[in-house]
Amino acid sequence: VYVYQVDKTGAMYWRADGKSWKSIRSKNVGKLKLRLFQLLSNGSSVQFFRSEYTVDENPGYVLGFYNGDFRARRLLHGDSSPGKTPVKAFISKDPETPQSQGKGKDVQDDDDDYEDVDDDRTGFPFVTSHKSVKKNLSETLQSTTMKPTAVYRQATMATFDDISPSSQPRNIRQVYNIASEIKRKTSVRDDMYELFCMTREYEKFVLNFQLASKVNVVVAHPAMVAHTNDLLEIFSTKNEYVVFHYDTTYGVGGFYLSLMSMRYPLLEGNPIIVIGSCMHEASDTSSHSQMFQSLCQELPLLNSDTTIIRTDREAAISGAIRLNPPDAQSRYCWNHLRDYGVRRAGEIGPWAQKHFGVEAAHNYRADFFQLLSCETEDEYVLMLEDFRETWDPQFQDYYNTYINTDVINSGRWAIQKLGIYNPDSGITNNAAESANFSVKQGIKCRINSRLYQVGLSVYYLQAFNLMEITRGLTGHVVIDGKIPEDVSRGNAEKPRPVPTTTLGIAKMLVMKRRIEFAPASGTFVVRGLFGPAHNVHLGNQTCTCARVKRAGKKGSGRVRVEPSLALSRQGKIPDLTPSSPTSSTGGLACQNSSDQDVASPTQAESAIKKLRYIALDLIPPISQTNVESTILSNPKITFGDLKSLAIQLKRAECGVLNKLQLHCVGPSIKYDEDHPGWLTDAVIDDFHHLCVNSAKTVSLPSGSTHCFLELEDGATLPNTTL
DNA sequence: CCAACTCAAGCCTGTACATC
């Protein structure tokens, strides 16, 4: 009978005794749990049993008990296949080794069938070393530079006090076995071989595997390729642009890593995802060509004039893209254009400095930036003519030869048409560099990274991208331009949903609740995106914005700005009980008798034609076709929005309601995270009554401070006053 | 709860061969 201490990790070393047991019964005996095993010999049961008792209250120990015909001990570890001599059980008092119980000594080995046999070579009885012994051997071999022989000697000496064979290495061969196993598991094989293994283990991941004459390996996650194909198909059908980035990074290993990434168009903020990658020994046109050829083979729709590839204007990359995909449009990072144009060593910068001095080079750079920033090509041509008069003829020649074409392609007027113009930076390839950065982050060993390590990193990065895309599309995460988080770190190009028009900025500020009416002071608190908040008192001042025409005041060109919904001083939300033309209590505007410009209820009545939220776009009435076109034309729509849309569809019965309800599904809903459903179902229903059933009241959702309506000439709301 | 099963990892042996 023995008590075994159970490993805290749950390992069941104590149970291993080199014999084959068959579980035959288990039962509870009071607080004890009993498991009974029967010894197997060559597959048949032998009259020898092993019992294990455990106590629930103290799972750290197991009580073991052996009973039966002990002559049955045999079939220990080792080669005991039929026809071979069974090795001998070793009997000792080692409490750690269950098979070595003392009872064995009392047993007469009088049965030939159960005769113990010594090891053929050593003459010593065979015994299985305890697992802790092997573990120690393994740890010593791994943590020191000792040879197996030395480890073997040390291990046997260390257990001098405990002479039980199971507490020592069995023989030197055992140490060799362990060392061999360690080597097999930890050896780093040849980089190329590992890479080659990837071509088989990661099916369809390695698109190109070239060793001679220059190493060139193109990889792309097959699932990402499939998904990108779907996207390209959708967007080419819609004739909309898809923006890619392509950039080469250095310092990853003894090779270049080029990444093809995409501005993912279906998620807010257009996060960067990696489409494919190329590890190449040389950075010449043929290397990049192989990358694009492999990609185009998998992504045939890449070769489309709706494909925009931003690069940093390396000649090798440009040349490769011209070859394949020839129809794609290359656009160059302004920073790199500028660098190449004026500053970069070995290029025109030093040339300009050398010929005309630092100051002149500075002027050329300024001219160059002005040219890039032209709003139209005509303006560019005219400005270029002006500049030429001041430029040195030599610089003119250089500009004509190397710069002009690229500026025409990537100037503001050109990229604005594509919707990729950034007012701050023009056009940058930062996103690609950011993706490169995140790959580097994923590689622990940056300088001496191996090809297969980098390949694996790309694989995992893409898998992560795919997972995040799936989560984003199913509405499980709020993407908001931060997916994947790693990619947007560093010098990532931040998403800029900030509108550029006056009206757009106004809408955005309203949607973000950055304009609030302060009833106490009768002023508006306006918080812009930057800087301090402003307290604005309009008084009788009027807005002269030419774009807005107020109902009933056609052509006036002057509109009074008023709080759309005045809050009572108590902070309660007033109801929208229609007020009489002379009423000044609550209601929606019109509460001030001095407001000469505000349309009277009667005027409003005759003027209302279309009712819509000012910050949301008008969408045609619902039909199945329209729903589809809505989704397609609004790629930022999420599954959550679709679900909401489905609910709205069920209710869709009247035209006015349709319009209102559809407003719920636009991307603008995301502007205000705290009030994503700003236009709630209750409000919609109320408006429904208001518009169709001539209901007299409507209540705003709790917490509402403003209500914005835009009325159009000729619209009617029967019997309704706002 | 348990028997029967699968599976991968681990362990072990024999043989041949290389190196010191």
Add this chain to the structure above:
DNA sequence: GATGTACAGGCTTGAGTTGG
């Protein structure tokens, strides 16, 4: 001869799964 490596191949173990 001692030491060490490489390979093929078989058995056991331990963890997990499945179905009754």
